[in-house]
Amino acid sequence: GAVVSQHPSRVICKSGTSVKIECRSLDFQATTMFWYRQFPKQSLMLMATSNEGSKATYEQGVEKDKFLINHASLTLSTLTVTSAHPEDSSFYICSARVLRPYTEAFFGQGTRLTVV
């Protein structure tokens, strides 16, 4: 399988600051990357889908100005949580997909964000 690396794994920040989370596909070029948010004991909630070189497509209810997604290359996507608030505290997970040879998605390790 393919490897997706996500950093940092844990971050604590103060209210009002911004936090950047990186997602890298290590051994393949990801045509599409997904960003999810997961609340305790709940499933993955898709936030946005991004294709390299184009703007991300956000799911309904997700603020694009708050959750900035950049997919600048085929191996790197970043999620920036701007002006973070305590309610943004959550587990954020990226996944990456390439059409060939894989059709399934591979996940990063996740980032635990705590806003204090």
Added chain:
Amino acid sequence: QKEVEQDPGPLSVPEGAIVSLNCTYSNSAFQYFMWYRQYSRKGPELLMYTYSSGNKEDGRFTAQVDKSSKYISLFIRDSQPSDSATYLCAMRANTGNQFYFGTGTSLTVIP
């Protein structure tokens, strides 16, 4: 109706038991079916991947897809305490990028 339904459990079994995890879905366009294992505070890890109907076996894990019933299963034989995790089913259609996930089933294997 949700696209994918999965019993959240929790499911608790003794070590060595056979575990059966299931998902149902409503969209007949789904062609790709996946099972992911997620340990606490970690990202999901792909376990099994199946295209269309049929069975697939990998070690102690067997994935089954019945498209006529819109029902997929993951069987774990000789379950181990290290299998304790949340298991997520996922699926997608032949076209488009979106994956649809179940809510996950929490499994505990008791030594």
